[in-house]
Amino acid sequence: MTQPMITMEHVSKKYENDALALDDVNITINKGEFVFIVGPSGAGKSTFMRLLLRETLPSSGTVKVNGYNISKMKNKDVPYLRRSLGIVFQDYRLLPNKTVYENVAFAMRVIEAPRRLIQRSVISVLDVVGLKEKYRCFPSQLSGGEQQRVAIARAIVNQPSIVIADEPTGNLDPETTWGIMEIFHRINQSGTTIVMATHNKDIVDTMQRRVIAISDGKIIRDVAQGGYDDEI
Numbered sequence: 001m002t003q004p005m006i007t008m009e010h011v012s013k014k015y016e017n018d019a020l021a022l023d024d025v026n027i028t029i030n031k032g033e034f035v036f037i038v039g040p041s042g043a044g045k046s047t048f049m050r051l052l053l054r055e056t057l058p059s060s061g062t063v064k065v066n067g068y069n070i071s072k073m074k075n076k077d078v079p080y081l082r083r084s085l086g087i088v089f090q091d092y093r094l095l096p097n098k099t100v101y102e103n104v105a106f107a108m109r110v111i112e113a114p115r116r117l118i119q120r121s122v123i124s125v126l127d128v129v130g131l132k133e134k135y136r137c138f139p140s141q142l143s144g145g146e147q148q149r150v151a152i153a154r155a156i157v158n159q160p161s162i163v164i165a166d167e168p169t170g171n172l173d174p175e176t177t178w179g180i181m182e183i184f185h186r187i188n189q190s191g192t193t194i195v196m197a198t199h200n201k202d203i204v205d206t207m208q209r210r211v212i213a214i215s216d217g218k219i220i221r222d223v224a225q226g227g228y229d230d231e232i
């Protein structure tokens with residue numbers, strides 16, 4: 001049974017300087033999909049991702065994420081939307097003065113999860129990303145790939161139904177990139193929807209998942225299974 005997690009209907013986004021970043025975008029992303037958002041620099045990928053997080057609002061059209069209508073929802077509900085999403089950035093964004101354990105636990109403390117549940121969940125997700133042994137380390141003691149794995153653990157610890165990743169392997173070497181993609185693959189296998197913006201042709205070509213290509217703010221290709229730029 002298909003269950004829409006993200007829908008965009010006739011979505012356009014014009015910034016104050018009149019730049020048209022998205023132009024009549026229509027898409028549906030269903031539960032369990034793994035979707036790559038690709039396109040050249042300036043195409044509108046980041047704008048697309050920021051709309052999902054409600055970091056910006058559409059100029060027209062309707063964006064729905066996890067049952068929330070991005071334009072109509074109340075400000076007080078924005079934290080609930082964001083907590084229902086796991087978010088991974090290119091630059092990890094870990095808290096430098098907290099340990100690996102504390103960085104991940106923090107995401108559960110803010111929702112006031114019980115202490116026992118926090119302990120159990122943090123250890124479990126650190127195991128998923130292969131960093132259980134490093135729980136006492138600080139981010140500065142880890143490699144870039146390890147830091148990104150902590151960021152992924154933090155993103156999934158509250159069991160989000162959607163993980164949104166903006167260029168998550170952008171700072172990593174090819175070998176480390178594959179380790180990270182393997183983790184995203186496993187998270188997706190467990191039923192979590194994944195939306196990932198990337199410039200990395202190699203990973204898109206190899207993974208053969210849904211590809212949505214944006215150029216000049218328009219969707220120019222949307223294939224259920226494909227590579228970075230085949231058919232263009």
Ligand SMILES: Nc1ncnc2c1ncn2[C@@H]1O[C@H](COP(=O)(O)OP(=O)(O)OP(=O)(O)O)[C@@H](O)[C@H]1O
Pocket residue numbers: 015016017019020021039040041042043044045046047048
């Ligand atoms: N805050 C903003 N104010 C004004 N214009 C913006 C803003 N953010 C993006 N734009 C413009 O909107 C268009 C799309 O930008 P966007 O950042 O979404 O592209 P992108 O595909 O993510 O690019 P990149 O791959 O380089 O990150 C560009 O023309 C950009 O200059």
